[in-house]
Amino acid sequence: MKHSFIFSSNSIKLSWKNWVIVAALLSVIFCFIPRLWSILEKFDTPRDYRLPYILSNDYWLFNRWCKRASVQYPIFIMGDSVIWGQYVKREDTLSHYLNELAGKGISANMGVDGIHPAAMAGLVKYYGKPISNKGVILHLNPLWMSSKKHDLRGEEEFRFNHPRLVPLLFPRLACYRPSLTERIGILAERSTPFFSWINHIKMNYFDNMAIQNWTIQNPYKNPLKAITLKTPIPENKPKSKPITWFERGMRRQDFPWVKIEESFQWSSFKKMIKILNSRNNKVFVLLGPFNPYILTEESLNRYNIMRSRMERWFRENAISYYSVPDLPSKYYADASHTLKEGYSKIAEELLKNESFQKWLESLKEESKNER
Amino acid sequence: MLFHTWHFLIFFLIVYLIYLPLRKTKFWLHWLLVASYFFYGWWNPLYLLLIVYSTALDYFVVLWMERSPKKKFWLTISITNNLLLLGFFKYGDFVTTNLNILLFRLGVPFTIPAPGVLLPVGISFYTFQSMSYTIDFYRGNIKREPSFIRFATFVSLFSQLVAGPIERARNLLPQLTGRPKIFKENITDGLSLFFVGLFKKVALADYLALYVDKVYAAPALFDGLSLILATFAFGWQIYFDFSGYTDMARGTARMLGFNLMLNFNNPYLADSLGDFWKRWHISLSTWFKDYVYIPLGGNRRGKFNTYKNMFLTMVISGLWHGAAWTFVIWGFLHAVGRFLTRELERTEFYVERVPKLVKQLFTFTFVTFTWIFFRAESLGDATLIIKRVFTTGLKDPNLPLLMLVLIFSIWLYQFLYESRVKSFLKLVPVRVGVILFILLYLIMFTTSGDEAFIYFQF
Numbered sequence: 001m002k003h004s005f006i007f008s009s010n011s012i013k014l015s016w017k018n019w020v021i022v023a024a025l026l027s028v029i030f031c032f033i034p035r036l037w038s039i040l041e042k043f044d045t046p047r048d049y050r051l052p053y054i055l056s057n058d059y060w061l062f063n064r065w066c067k068r069a070s071v072q073y074p075i076f077i078m079g080d081s082v083i084w085g086q087y088v089k090r091e092d093t094l095s096h097y098l099n100e101l102a103g104k105g106i107s108a109n110m111g112v113d114g115i116h117p118a119a120m121a122g123l124v125k126y127y128g129k130p131i132s133n134k135g136v137i138l139h140l141n142p143l144w145m146s147s148k149k150h151d152l153r154g155e156e157e158f159r160f161n162h163p164r165l166v167p168l169l170f171p172r173l174a175c176y177r178p179s180l181t182e183r184i185g186i187l188a189e190r191s192t193p194f195f196s197w198i199n200h201i202k203m204n205y206f207d208n209m210a211i212q213n214w215t216i217q218n219p220y221k222n223p224l225k226a227i228t229l230k231t232p233i234p235e236n237k238p239k240s241k242p243i244t245w246f247e248r249g250m251r252r253q254d255f256p257w258v259k260i261e262e263s264f265q266w267s268s269f270k271k272m273i274k275i276l277n278s279r280n281n282k283v284f285v286l287l288g289p290f291n292p293y294i295l296t297e298e299s300l301n302r303y304n305i306m307r308s309r310m311e312r313w314f315r316e317n318a319i320s321y322y323s324v325p326d327l328p329s330k331y332y333a334d335a336s337h338t339l340k341e342g343y344s345k346i347a348e349e350l351l352k353n354e355s356f357q358k359w360l361e362s363l364k365e366e367s368k369n370e371r
Numbered sequence: 372m373l374f375h376t377w378h379f380l381i382f383f384l385i386v387y388l389i390y391l392p393l394r395k396t397k398f399w400l401h402w403l404l405v406a407s408y409f410f411y412g413w414w415n416p417l418y419l420l421l422i423v424y425s426t427a428l429d430y431f432v433v434l435w436m437e438r439s440p441k442k443k444f445w446l447t448i449s450i451t452n453n454l455l456l457l458g459f460f461k462y463g464d465f466v467t468t469n470l471n472i473l474l475f476r477l478g479v480p481f482t483i484p485a486p487g488v489l490l491p492v493g494i495s496f497y498t499f500q501s502m503s504y505t506i507d508f509y510r511g512n513i514k515r516e517p518s519f520i521r522f523a524t525f526v527s528l529f530s531q532l533v534a535g536p537i538e539r540a541r542n543l544l545p546q547l548t549g550r551p552k553i554f555k556e557n558i559t560d561g562l563s564l565f566f567v568g569l570f571k572k573v574a575l576a577d578y579l580a581l582y583v584d585k586v587y588a589a590p591a592l593f594d595g596l597s598l599i600l601a602t603f604a605f606g607w608q609i610y611f612d613f614s615g616y617t618d619m620a621r622g623t624a625r626m627l628g629f630n631l632m633l634n635f636n637n638p639y640l641a642d643s644l645g646d647f648w649k650r651w652h653i654s655l656s657t658w659f660k661d662y663v664y665i666p667l668g669g670n671r672r673g674k675f676n677t678y679k680n681m682f683l684t685m686v687i688s689g690l691w692h693g694a695a696w697t698f699v700i701w702g703f704l705h706a707v708g709r710f711l712t713r714e715l716e717r718t719e720f721y722v723e724r725v726p727k728l729v730k731q732l733f734t735f736t737f738v739t740f741t742w743i744f745f746r747a748e749s750l751g752d753a754t755l756i757i758k759r760v761f762t763t764g765l766k767d768p769n770l771p772l773l774m775l776v777l778i779f780s781i782w783l784y785q786f787l788y789e790s791r792v793k794s795f796l797k798l799v800p801v802r803v804g805v806i807l808f809i810l811l812y813l814i815m816f817t818t819s820g821d822e823a824f825i826y827f828q829f
Binding site: 005006007008009012013014015018019021022025026180181195198201210212213215216219220222223 | 567
């Protein structure tokens with residue numbers, strides 16, 4: 001029996017050929033819009049540039065900064081807000097002091113606020129592809145291994161930084177339970193720059209909101225006018241008040257610390273080194289700084305054991321590293337961040353460090369060979 | 372499992388990929404039934420007991436009706452059973468609450484315990500669909516369906532199970548007989564319908580809900596203009612929500628090789644209330660016409676009886692939508708409106724002199740006004756909203772301009788569709804452009820919320 005079919009109350013009916021046209025146009029848009037955007041959108045990266053703090057979750061911009069920095073700098077300094085410079089201006093960061101002492105711009109500040117090793121491994125894997133044939137100073141902040149919770153091995157679900165970068169399925173993280181919709185969104189974002197570009201648009205122009213929610217907050221603003229085609233230059237001031245940890249009223253902590261053999265953050269860090277090495281980068285690990293004065297005696301003992309095990313692993317695997325020695329108490333702003341004096345001191349000591357010098361030499365050699 | 376979620380997409384892909392080769396074998400119907408029951412059981416596996424019971428009873432009622440001279444008796448069993456199911460699950464709390472209020476006012480020291488059961492999703496839809504089969508058989512309009520599997524698939528087909536369209540046995544059952552034929556058009560049409568529906572739901576209805584929910588959650592905090600605009604927005608929200616769902620239902624069914632009936636036909640272009648009901652939730656209004664209005668006598672016994680029947684049908688239709696006085700009043704208002712305008716529409720002045728656009732705006736305004744009762748949380752809220760509309764000022768409503776732009780763009784599209792420039796909308800660049808816009812808008816601007824469809828609650 002033949003059944004008549006009233007299509008709809010509109011004319012939006014496409015044939016096979018029409019759908020092919022739609023698919024082709026969508027593919028073109030997917031491929032070229034993010035690239036075109038990189039040309040159209042103003043992106044100033046002045047000296048000692050660091051990503052705007054409010055755009056810490058904008059991985060498309062991170063990728064763009066990677067591409068830009070890979071042309072300008074031979075060395076990338078990667079890490080969390082310690083590298084970014086939470087308590088200092090951008091001319092007081094570690095990358096700045098290294099550049100100053102070297103007499104030229106050798107290193108780029110690739111610090112991202114709140115990025116723990118598990119997330120940084122994801123960041124490098126999915127958005128850090130331009131980092132290849134470079135020298136990478138990889139900062140390891142031991143704070144991420146100070147407890148099971150920081151190590152993302154807690155059983156209870158909780159909100160942590162950069163969830164869109166951690167593994168979605170393996171290993172299974174009990175503390176991270178995204179919905180199926182979220183998982184698919186994350187997968188799409190990791191695999192297609194178009195989707196991370198959409199996030200960039202939301203973060204950069206719409207206060208990190210979907211445009212619909214943004215219009216509820218700004219009912220009479222034209223969303224198109226909000227797109228100014230400019231990436232904000234980060235304000236050149238410390239994100240947090242630059243005072244010492246004791247002026248801040250911080251008390252001694254009894255961090256339990258985790259065993260590195262069981263640590264998820266540590267295994268993620270090792271994975272990240274592997275990824276960077278596979279892209280022909282030369283990795284140098286910067287272990288610390290960490291404020292020993294903030295720890296109770298027992299906690300400090302446990303921390304030292306953990307640190308020595310990490311150092312042993314670096315030695316055993318022929319990975320150049322520098323374990324930041326204890327700085328004067330007044331140089332620390334909290335458990336892991338230092339004030340500008342701290343960065344200056346670390347840069348100074350680092351340049352004197354034999355292992356670092358050798359690593360620099362090997363970079364120069366490689367660079368010569370390439371030429 | 373909502374149509375606009377990834378769960379459904381994955382479910383549909385699996386079902387479809389197995390269905391395509393299976394449709395050439397005798398097991399395709401079994402597969403469709405399993406898929407439909409899985410889809411329904413996803414909400415709550417216990418619901419399956421209810422749908423299987425309802426299906427089995429109506430199947431056997433018709434079997435007994437065929438074999439017995441007491442046809443009316445078996446029909447009464449079917450109707451009573453379906454109405455009792457609906458009554459218990461949907462109206463149980465409403466009836467007991469109202470009875471308890473009455474008992475309290477009469478000073479009777481007794482409280483009837485409320486059933487307190489959860490309303491099974493889609494019960495209003497599949498019971499009506501199943502009932503139409505028994506009534507049509509009783510009337511001799513259709514033959515008995517010998518296969519239980521086929522009948523069960525007719526009642527539970529996942530595309531239209533939870534919110535319609537309420538299909539008639541004479542339309543859908545024959546399509547389930549014989550192996551389904553799937554041509555290229557089934558897939559292309561299905562995709563077009565699905566994406567348009569998805570856009571209506573996710574990009575429009577859920578967006579409008581952001582404003583409507585805020586205002587209707589606390590109407591006392593908002594002034595007249597905000598309340599008017601929220602009601603206006605709700606009128607479009609419910610249209611986009613329900614017609615979006617229907618489009619997706621029709622789209623998936625089309626891909627499976629079935630043609631479901633048109634349920635919405637640009638209702639806000641209606642130039643009278645009668646016309647509105649021919650365009651809005653067509654499967655329900657024709658159901659009420661065929662199984663309530665006409666059996667009551669329709670327009671056969673004079674003006675008074677015609678209006679009485681119309682009135683009863685509208686009030687019952689209101690009550691079908693929800694167990695609350697606000698829905699009864701909504702139906703009542705439509706009945707009154709229909710009563711008043713039917714006479715007006717017959718005057719020469721109205722027919723000849725009043726421009727169509729004015730009639731359309733008049734109808735739209737009336738329908739929008741009645742939505743206040745449909746949307747308000749309570750009767751108190753509804754009266755408060757009407758009072759505030761007329762007594763408070765016109766403070767800045769903070770309605771996003773983008774919402775208005777989207778609503779008026781769609782309205783304009785519909786006007787064009789029903790005008791002489793319709794052929795312009797059929798041009799390939801226009802159609803391709805619209806779909807491209809829809810897809811990009813969905814990808815770029817919508818959130819990944821899993822807002823349920825409004826009509827699921829009915």
